[in-house]
Amino acid sequence: AANAMWGGRFSAGVDAIMEAINASIGFDQRMAQQDIAGSRAHAAMLAEAGIISDSDAEAIREGLLTVLSEIEGGTFQFSAALEDIHMNVEARLVELIGEPGKRLHTGRSRNDQVATDFRLWVRDQCDAAVPAIRAVQKALLSQAERGADWVMPGYTHLQVAQPVTWGHHMLAYVEMLGRDVSRFQDARARMNESPLGAAALAGTSFPIDREATAKALGFDRPMANSLDAVADRDFALEFLGAASICAMHLSRLAEELVIWSSAQFRFVTMSDTWSTGSSIMPQKKNPDAAELIRGKIGRILGANLGLLTVMKGLPLTYSKDMQEDKEGVFDAADTLMLALAAMAGMVETMSPNREKLAEAAGTGFSTATDLADWCVRVLNLPFRDAHHVTGALVALAEKTGRDLPELTLEEMRSVKPEITEDVFTVLSVDNSVASRTSYGGTAPANVRAQIARWKEALT
Numbered sequence: 001a002a003n004a005m006w007g008g009r010f011s012a013g014v015d016a017i018m019e020a021i022n023a024s025i026g027f028d029q030r031m032a033q034q035d036i037a038g039s040r041a042h043a044a045m046l047a048e049a050g051i052i053s054d055s056d057a058e059a060i061r062e063g064l065l066t067v068l069s070e071i072e073g074g075t076f077q078f079s080a081a082l083e084d085i086h087m088n089v090e091a092r093l094v095e096l097i098g099e100p101g102k103r104l105h106t107g108r109s110r111n112d113q114v115a116t117d118f119r120l121w122v123r124d125q126c127d128a129a130v131p132a133i134r135a136v137q138k139a140l141l142s143q144a145e146r147g148a149d150w151v152m153p154g155y156t157h158l159q160v161a162q163p164v165t166w167g168h169h170m171l172a173y174v175e176m177l178g179r180d181v182s183r184f185q186d187a188r189a190r191m192n193e194s195p196l197g198a199a200a201l202a203g204t205s206f207p208i209d210r211e212a213t214a215k216a217l218g219f220d221r222p223m224a225n226s227l228d229a230v231a232d233r234d235f236a237l238e239f240l241g242a243a244s245i246c247a248m249h250l251s252r253l254a255e256e257l258v259i260w261s262s263a264q265f266r267f268v269t270m271s272d273t274w275s276t277g278s279s280i281m282p283q284k285k286n287p288d289a290a291e292l293i294r295g296k297i298g299r300i301l302g303a304n305l306g307l308l309t310v311m312k313g314l315p316l317t318y319s320k321d322m323q324e325d326k327e328g329v330f331d332a333a334d335t336l337m338l339a340l341a342a343m344a345g346m347v348e349t350m351s352p353n354r355e356k357l358a359e360a361a362g363t364g365f366s367t368a369t370d371l372a373d374w375c376v377r378v379l380n381l382p383f384r385d386a387h388h389v390t391g392a393l394v395a396l397a398e399k400t401g402r403d404l405p406e407l408t409l410e411e412m413r414s415v416k417p418e419i420t421e422d423v424f425t426v427l428s429v430d431n432s433v434a435s436r437t438s439y440g441g442t443a444p445a446n447v448r449a450q451i452a453r454w455k456e457a458l459t
């Protein structure tokens with residue numbers, strides 16, 4: 001039999017494989033609540049504008065509430081023959097209330113309907129991402145507080161560069177995640193316009209009130225161009241873009257945690273509750289949560305590229321390709337929320353190892369820059385010359401298997417006779433970090449000020 005919703009011109013039903021490739025109900029049922037909210041706003045507006053009667057609108061409203069409770073209660077029978085959430089809801093509505101249900105689709109199309117539902121869904125996800133990111137920030141902040149002045153190596157090229165503080169390193173991620181929050185907020189503000197009422201693509205001849213439906217659904221205004229309204233998916237791409245950047249940040253942190261929990265580093269010990277063992281090697285404790293975050297992030301990046309690829313060749317306006325917009329976004333949203341929750345839990349419960357961090361902070365000639373700066377400040381050498389002198393001292397220390405503070409004053413003077421005993425004060429890692437008082441630098445006083453600022457911002 002032909003399709004009950006659009007089968008007027010058809011004499012036969014679709015092939016089983018056609019139904020399988022066509023149906024989106026398997027995933028778009030996640031937008032049921034948004035679909036029903038959109039339909040309720042549309043029906044109320046139709047009555048207000050005199051397009052349908054008040055009693056029809058009331059029957060539709062009641063019917064939609066019943067449909068929603070059936071879906072929420074798990075008794076709703078989803079049908080692949082009815083393709084998607086829009087037609088599943090509408091068909092059940094008609095089953096429940098009869099003729100008034102058939103008037104709901106006046107001045108509307110599935111094209112503006114799906115664009116509306118999906119926007120509402122993605123908007124909710126932008127909102128949900130914010131507290132989830134904040135939770136990771138709070139966990140990092142409490143780690144920063146715990147070791148605001150603990151010294152550790154700062155790296156470039158994963159080679160020891162200069163000593164920094166643990167608190168400073170934690171706060172670097174707090175900053176990155178702060179920008180992630182604002183990216184989701186920006187995306188939300190930009191996507192908050194209503195496609196509803198664009199109808200199939202050209203608008204409608206019915207005297208609909210798009211301002212009213214926009215307002216009822218919490219949108220700032222209706223979208224200005226009906227073709228754009230049904231054709232574009234940049235709102236979903238902005239969500240995926242924000243999610244991808246946030247995911248990339250999580251993945252870098254996860255990578256550091258994997259490195260830091262290795263036997264060669266031991267900078268942190270992950271809590272047992274966020275680790276697993278090996279079925280053969282009894283000694284093993286693996287940072288699986290960090291590895292899984294790092295691994296799962298690929299799904300988010302993939303979804304981002306996947307949707308760009310779906311969209312890039314489509315002429316205006318709607319094409320069925322666009323039905324492929326949802327699964328990637330759903331999966332990316334789920335993955336991001338899971339990764340954020342796991343990261344918050346892991347960071348909250350991990351134990352930084354103060355001694356290991358301090359021990360590593362002094363390796364790799366990490367105070368060489370302090371020595372060069374000292375030569376500039378005290379001996380008035382041009383920085384390039386100071387760099388050269390220091391390089392020679394590093395070479396001397398390296399050749400004899402020692403660190404810079406272990407060189408004798410005589411050895412130092414063999415390279416640069418003007419060097420005095422005072423130089424040794426700048427070679428300690430504690431003095432090094434304490435001296436980095438420039439704004440944004442790693443000095444503990446700076447770090448404490450930033451912790452205070454973030455504490456305020458996050459409460």
Ligand code: ARG
Pocket residue numbers: 024028083084085110111114318320322323324
């Ligand atoms: N299930 C469809 C989607 O997700 C809804 C829109 C269908 N519109 C259409 N004219 N076939 O994109």
